[in-house]
Amino acid sequence: MDETMGRRQIIYWRMLAAMFGQQEQAPNLEKLAHETVAELGMPGLLLRPDISTDNFLQRFPEYFDEMDLKLGEPGEPLRRAVIASHLLLNSFGPFTQQETVTAAQYSQWLRTVEFLERALGYEKGSLRGQGPGASVSPEHGRALPSPEICLATRELEQSLIDRMRLAELLQDRQLARQLTPSIGLVEQLLRQKGNISGVALEEAKRLIRTYVAELAEILRLEVQRAPAGKIDRSVPPRRTARNLDVKRTVWRNLPNYDPESRKLLVDQLYFKPHGRKKLPxxxxxxxxxxxxxxxxxxxxxxxxxxxxxxxxxxxxxxxxxxxxxxxxxxxxxxxxxxxxxxxxxxxxxxxxxxxxxxxxxxxxxxxxxxxxxxxxxxxxxxxxxxxxxxxxxxxxxxxxxxxxxxxxxxxxxxxxxxxxxxxxxxxxxxxxxxxxxxxxxxxx
The missing domain is CATH 3.40.50.410 (von Willebrand factor, type A domain)
Known part of the structure; x- marks a missing residue:
């Protein structure tokens, strides 16, 4: 194993330790990671999970382009490892496990996830289930995240919403528009609707209505596709070409077959019953x-x-x-x-x-x-x-x-x-x- 590979592993092992709050149990990893970042001439703030990506870029705007890892392109592997560990740590690290979450923290998390999507070559919103649902053509140069990553991100977002001061978030229309309607969010809104008013109540109703409309369309299709009850043969069949029972028609008219002309003379047509009585x-x-x-x-x-x-x-x-x-x-x-x-x-x-x-x-x-x-x-x-x-x-x-x-x-x-x-x-x-x-x- 060469030195670069070994240092990359240190960065990623340190990230995992920090993600689960185990830095104190791995002091050597912490020390080696900070030494590596210092040798690269990169700010030590990149290793701090309490510094959001937005806050970091406000202090060091020159790193904006470097946040776009563009996997597959040549580049300094150690620098890319540091950036990747920062984005992953801020997207899934200790902050996401706090007992309460403020609207500002949720907003910062959304921005960090957007940076992570960009860095991994995904469409904006795809990790949170808001991107395109079909495979992206090669000319777009975008990949689709695995279902497991999407599911984990959506579950984490729902957990953040559950712990968030929802009334505070709903007061900000721009931030409220970034919420993904879900059954968990609907439950939270229904619980708190008596405690919110004004803009917050308007946004709450909009989110509930959006979720209901989307689910109603899905269920309406399910109702249409589901098999219906037994055919009621007492209902006369409609005499249309689509309902023609060819097999029965031929069988019942066989006595009318003319051997000389080799033709079947059809006296009566038979149709398949599809009727069902619509009783009250x-x-x-x-x-x-x-x-x-x-x-x-x-x-x-x-x-x-x-x-x-x-x-x-x-x-x-x-x-x-x-x-x-x-x-x-x-x-x-x-x-x-x-x-x-x-x-x-x-x-x-x-x-x-x-x-x-x-x-x-x-x-x-x-x-x-x-x-x-x-x-x-x-x-x-x-x-x-x-x-x-x-x-x-x-x-x-x-x-x-x-x-x-x-x-x-x-x-x-x-x-x-x-x-x-x-x-x-x-x-x-x-x-x-x-x-x-x-x-x-x-x-x-």
Whole structure:
């Protein structure tokens, strides 16, 4: 190993030690790294994780071009190693682990990540999931980061937002526009919407509306793609060329075959049935307002608005914690529904189901979606009895514990077992299963 390679390794090992706050356990690495930087004639501030890239460049603007590493081009490997360690340390180092994060620190982090993207040859915003989603053509000279790096950066950003003084950030429109709408951010905004006003409230509503609109488009496509219910053969098929049943038509007309002309004389055409009776249906969505249920509540609120737009569907939306809130008048506007919810802690599920029961007109034409973690504030036995009576009456009951693509979610194990025995297992996971089940019941 030559001396340059050895010093590069020292720089990177020192970076890892600093990233995990272990400099004191590696004093030799710290000393050798500072000696290397001094020999290169570079400022020692590059090794300090508390000095942001922006602050460093304000003091040493001559290093701006050097921040663009342009991997693959010839250059001084040791200098590039020092710059790379600075950018990585500022993007993922000790500062990102602080208990609280200010708006200014978040802004500095965004700028550092932009420098890191530029240095690695990525499109601006690509590490945070805001860049182009397809491969970039060679003439652009830009690469795409690996999914693992993108995921780690997005998760880190969400963690920063969770620890940030969000009201302070939202007061700055320019900074607020750099936030990436996500379910975690929506939850934070819903929790704090009562404590913010003016510009901050406007930006909060904009972010929630943006996220809802993007998710609604995705779910609308999922609803369209999901398989529908069984074909109702009592519905006469449409007599169009697309529906022509060629095999059946030939088979039924075989007695009319003329051997002399070698032609099949067709007396009757047969068509494939595609019809499904669109009977009047009722959809009742009962959503737990507790903070742990935000993800499922957002998804199911949007799904309710999609199904409520069908002319043969009458939909109701009920939110609850220890109180009950009938949000049916706003069911066509998921944003308005979410703004009106109050994330709470207590849950009286049985009371909400009793309220929903009053909305049921014809049980066999009613789908009831209950979104909760099933940690009941009252009697578990009484709640199970209410659910059982609804199922026995013919109501199509859909218990939803979580609608999310990843992460552990806690659902009351007793109810998980009992509802599975009842033939109504609690749905957790992606929304596709709920969409498929609802579409089997509600004809679109």
């Amino acid at each position: 249906m009722d959809l009742i969505v009962v959503a737990d307002q507790s903070g742990s249920m935000v993800n499922a509540m957002v998804h199911c609120t949007i799904l309710a608005s999609i199904f409520a737009s069908l002319p043969h569907v009458t939909a109701h939306l009920i939110a609850f914690d220890t109180r009950i809130l009938d949000l049916t008048p706003h069911i066509h506007d998921p944003f308005e529904v979410l703004i009106r919810t109050e994330l709470g802690g207590g849950t009286m599920i049985n009371n909400a189901l009793q309220f929903a029961r009053e909305k049921i007109r014809e049980p066999r034409r009613t789908a009831l979606v209950l979104i909760t973690d099933f940690y009941e504030g009252g009697s578990d036995q009484e709640l199970l009895g209410t659910i059982n009576s609804l199922v026995q009456s013919g109501v199509h009951f859909f218990p939803v514990g979580a609608v999310t693509s990843s992460g552990y979610f806690s659902v009351n194990q007793w109810f998980r077992t009992k509802l599975k025995e009842m033939g109504r297992p609690i749905l957790t996971g992606t929304p596709q299963k709920l969409i498929r089940d609802l579409k089997q019941f509600i004809v679109i």
